[in-house]
Structures are given as C-alpha cells and as structure tokens.
Amino acid sequence: MxxxxxxxxxxxxxxxxxxxxxxxxxxxxxxxxxxxxxxxxxxxxxxxxxxxxxxxxxxxxxxxxxxxxxxxxxxxxxxxxxxxxxxxxxxxxxxxxxxxxxxxxxxxxxxxxxxxxxxxxxxxxxxxxxxxxxxxxxxxxxxxxxxxxxxxxxxxxxxxxxxxxxxxxxxxxxxxSTTGTAASPGLARGLADARLAVAIRAMHEQPTRAWTVAQLAREAALSRSTFFERFQRAVGLAPMAYLLAWRMALAKDLLRRDDGSIADIAERVGYSSASTFSVAFTRHVGRPPTHYAREQAGFQRVGA
CATH class of the missing domain: 2.60.120.10 (Jelly Rolls)
Structure with a gap:
C-alpha cells in the first residue's frame, strides 16, 4: 500500500x-x-x-x-x-x-x-x-x-x-496535493521529493529489514550526509526516528487486533527477538506490549 x-x-x-x-x-x-x-x-x-x-x-x-x-x-x-x-x-x-x-x-x-x-x-x-x-x-x-x-x-x-x-x-x-518546499515538514513533503520517496516506500514495504541510514541513502541515490539532512528537513524526523515511529504504529495496530503473539509481532515489525522488541516498545510507548494489548482488549470490551 x-x-x-x-x-x-x-x-x-x-x-x-x-x-x-x-x-x-x-x-x-x-x-x-x-x-x-x-x-x-x-x-x-x-x-x-x-x-x-x-x-x-x-x-x-x-x-x-x-x-x-x-x-x-x-x-x-x-x-x-x-x-x-x-x-x-x-x-x-x-x-x-x-x-x-x-x-x-x-x-x-x-x-x-x-x-x-x-x-x-x-x-x-x-x-x-x-x-x-x-x-x-x-x-x-x-x-x-x-x-x-x-x-x-x-x-x-x-x-x-x-x-x-x-x-x-x-x-x-x-x-x-501538497508538494514542494512550501509545505510544512511531514510525510507528504517527503513523498513529493522523488529521491526521498524511494527510501520512504522501501521502509513501508520492508519494515522488517535492518535498515541503516547508509542503506536508505543508497536507495535514494544520495550520499549519506545529503540524504540525512534532506530527509530531516522534508519529513521533520531523522530517517531512523521515522522508521521507529512507523514500526511502532504497525506494532500497536497488530496488538490492538490481537494479531499474533508478541514474538510474531516482533518479527513482523523488524525485531530479532521478543525481548528486544519489548524493550523498544516500552521505551517508545511507556508500557510493555503485553500491558498495551490487555489495555486495548479492555477498551474494546467496554465499547462492545
């Protein structure tokens, strides 16, 4: 998509x-x-x-x-x-x-x-x-x-x-419809840049890949320093911060839908183990993925 x-x-x-x-x-x-x-x-x-x-x-x-x-x-x-x-x-x-x-x-x-x-x-x-x-x-x-x-x-x-x-x-x-440097930083402005769009789409298509800034820069056909500065200026986040935000968004969606075990979800969003994923998720979200999943299940039961 x-x-x-x-x-x-x-x-x-x-x-x-x-x-x-x-x-x-x-x-x-x-x-x-x-x-x-x-x-x-x-x-x-x-x-x-x-x-x-x-x-x-x-x-x-x-x-x-x-x-x-x-x-x-x-x-x-x-x-x-x-x-x-x-x-x-x-x-x-x-x-x-x-x-x-x-x-x-x-x-x-x-x-x-x-x-x-x-x-x-x-x-x-x-x-x-x-x-x-x-x-x-x-x-x-x-x-x-x-x-x-x-x-x-x-x-x-x-x-x-x-x-x-x-x-x-x-x-x-x-x-x-928003293109060019007149747009405020964000995903739309990043996608309006043909070089950056290649790297952004690569992150979305392969969130499980162990991306580095150098690899993403190669996808965009830019030097590492040029890519990093151009990405941060256009999107408003550093490339690795964007990748982390996207992985966490995917993980939260999977946890809300109870779509697999913690280990399965960890693998589907690019982490080599459930423990590594749990540490990253807890640092980013403020609570472990198991707590988040139980919390969301409770919200859904209340709303049912």
Missing amino acids: DPLAEVVTLLQPTARFSKNIVGAGAWQIRRSDAGQPFYCAVLEGGCRLTLDGHAPIVLQAGDFLLVPAVFGVAMSSLELPAGAADSMPVALGPGRFRIGAQEGPTDLRILAGHCSFGSPDAALLVSLLPQVVHVRGEPRLATLVQWVGQESIEQRPARELVLARLLEVLLIEALR
Missing part, C-alpha cells in the same frame, strides 16, 4: 461535524480545540486564518486547508477594524451559519468542520503528517468537503461507512 494511504487508514478518521458558513462585512471568531483535526474549504470570497504558532494565512475562493491537529484558531474577514469585537455565528438551519452583518448580500461562503481519528495511536501518526496543509486551486477537494458535509447532516443508510471512506479520500487527496 502507498505510505500515505497506510497512515490515513490506520488513523481511522470519522466525521464529527461540518458547517456551511456564509459571511458579510467585518467579523472575527476564535476558538480552541484540543488537538482536533480541522479542515476548511473557501467556496466564495476570502478570509484570514491564524493558527497557534503560525503566521496568518489568507484563504481565497478555491483554497483548501487541513490541520491534522489544531489547538487554537482565529478567523476573520480580510478587512477588519482595529479593536473589533469577536463575532457570534448565527444559526440559519441544520449545519448552516452566518457571521458578520446579518442583513444584505453575503461576500463569503466556506465549508469548515472537524473530524476525529479513532486510532489510539493518532498522536504518533499525526506526527508523520505536515502541521498545515494549504492547497490552492483544487476543486476536487471542495467537492469532497461538500459531500462530507451533506452526508454528515443526512441520516441515510450506511452513513458512517460512507463518511469514513469519504474522509479517507479527503485526507489522502489533500496530502498528495
């Missing part, structure tokens, strides 16, 4: 809500979210968006923004008087809101929403993705967001299954 598809599948995205928002005049809104994935598609007009720790971003019609984990977000009209008070969105109907001037024609239409990641390992997997994905001029993304919004409102048969598949496609489409 493609590395991006693997990460998104393991994340288990589900829809929480989607809003169709129209605006007019001057307005600004702020909110804090405890690490929730946030997306926004601008269908008409433009607005300014500021995320914690990032410079303001001007969004225009046709833009799509995805933040895999957001903690604070502020949005405003492009023109905003100094000292303007925060605005309160007014509900127009199910999933529909208006901000700013409540009378007259509107000059903005956006679709914004949150999804959640069902994987208990979401934090690790999100760390492999860019912090911010900003795509311009990809109408397919806006269409996908509209479908997500419609499906989340309508109580149709197989709603949850359709939403899960739509969100997987939405995330993959957004991530693979």
Whole structure:
C-alpha cells in the first residue's frame, strides 16, 4: 500500500461535524480545540486564518486547508477594524451559519468542520503528517468537503461507512496535493521529493529489514550526509526516528487486533527477538506490549 494511504487508514478518521458558513462585512471568531483535526474549504470570497504558532494565512475562493491537529484558531474577514469585537455565528438551519452583518448580500461562503481519528495511536501518526496543509486551486477537494458535509447532516443508510471512506479520500487527496518546499515538514513533503520517496516506500514495504541510514541513502541515490539532512528537513524526523515511529504504529495496530503473539509481532515489525522488541516498545510507548494489548482488549470490551 502507498505510505500515505497506510497512515490515513490506520488513523481511522470519522466525521464529527461540518458547517456551511456564509459571511458579510467585518467579523472575527476564535476558538480552541484540543488537538482536533480541522479542515476548511473557501467556496466564495476570502478570509484570514491564524493558527497557534503560525503566521496568518489568507484563504481565497478555491483554497483548501487541513490541520491534522489544531489547538487554537482565529478567523476573520480580510478587512477588519482595529479593536473589533469577536463575532457570534448565527444559526440559519441544520449545519448552516452566518457571521458578520446579518442583513444584505453575503461576500463569503466556506465549508469548515472537524473530524476525529479513532486510532489510539493518532498522536504518533499525526506526527508523520505536515502541521498545515494549504492547497490552492483544487476543486476536487471542495467537492469532497461538500459531500462530507451533506452526508454528515443526512441520516441515510450506511452513513458512517460512507463518511469514513469519504474522509479517507479527503485526507489522502489533500496530502498528495501538497508538494514542494512550501509545505510544512511531514510525510507528504517527503513523498513529493522523488529521491526521498524511494527510501520512504522501501521502509513501508520492508519494515522488517535492518535498515541503516547508509542503506536508505543508497536507495535514494544520495550520499549519506545529503540524504540525512534532506530527509530531516522534508519529513521533520531523522530517517531512523521515522522508521521507529512507523514500526511502532504497525506494532500497536497488530496488538490492538490481537494479531499474533508478541514474538510474531516482533518479527513482523523488524525485531530479532521478543525481548528486544519489548524493550523498544516500552521505551517508545511507556508500557510493555503485553500491558498495551490487555489495555486495548479492555477498551474494546467496554465499547462492545
């Protein structure tokens, strides 16, 4: 499987809500979210968006923004008087809101929403993705967001299954649309580099191989030092740190699904013995794999 598809599948995205928002005049809104994935598609007009720790971003019609984990977000009209008070969105109907001037024609239409990641390992997997994905001029993304919004409102048969598949496609489409050095470090930016992509795919295809930086550099047809610096700059992790993160993500998934003994799982994620795997897993996760497996089995029984 493609590395991006693997990460998104393991994340288990589900829809929480989607809003169709129209605006007019001057307005600004702020909110804090405890690490929730946030997306926004601008269908008409433009607005300014500021995320914690990032410079303001001007969004225009046709833009799509995805933040895999957001903690604070502020949005405003492009023109905003100094000292303007925060605005309160007014509900127009199910999933529909208006901000700013409540009378007259509107000059903005956006679709914004949150999804959640069902994987208990979401934090690790999100760390492999860019912090911010900003795509311009990809109408397919806006269409996908509209479908997500419609499906989340309508109580149709197989709603949850359709939403899960739509969100997987939405995330993959957004991530693979991000190319070049303008993207924040993460898996998508690494895959956009043809040389690094060869090494990343090799790690995903052969997680059991005893990779070294030198071997991965040869896969990428780069010198060891060039590969190491280029990988860390693009992905945001050193090559061996990425490989460890990926092996641990695979191991957690296998343990959650009770898919084999500890020794079997150790071998399937690249460790020569169960004891070596247990030490690495405990150091990375904070508890031994046997404890983690029992914990996940308990969660599943409670949720059943």
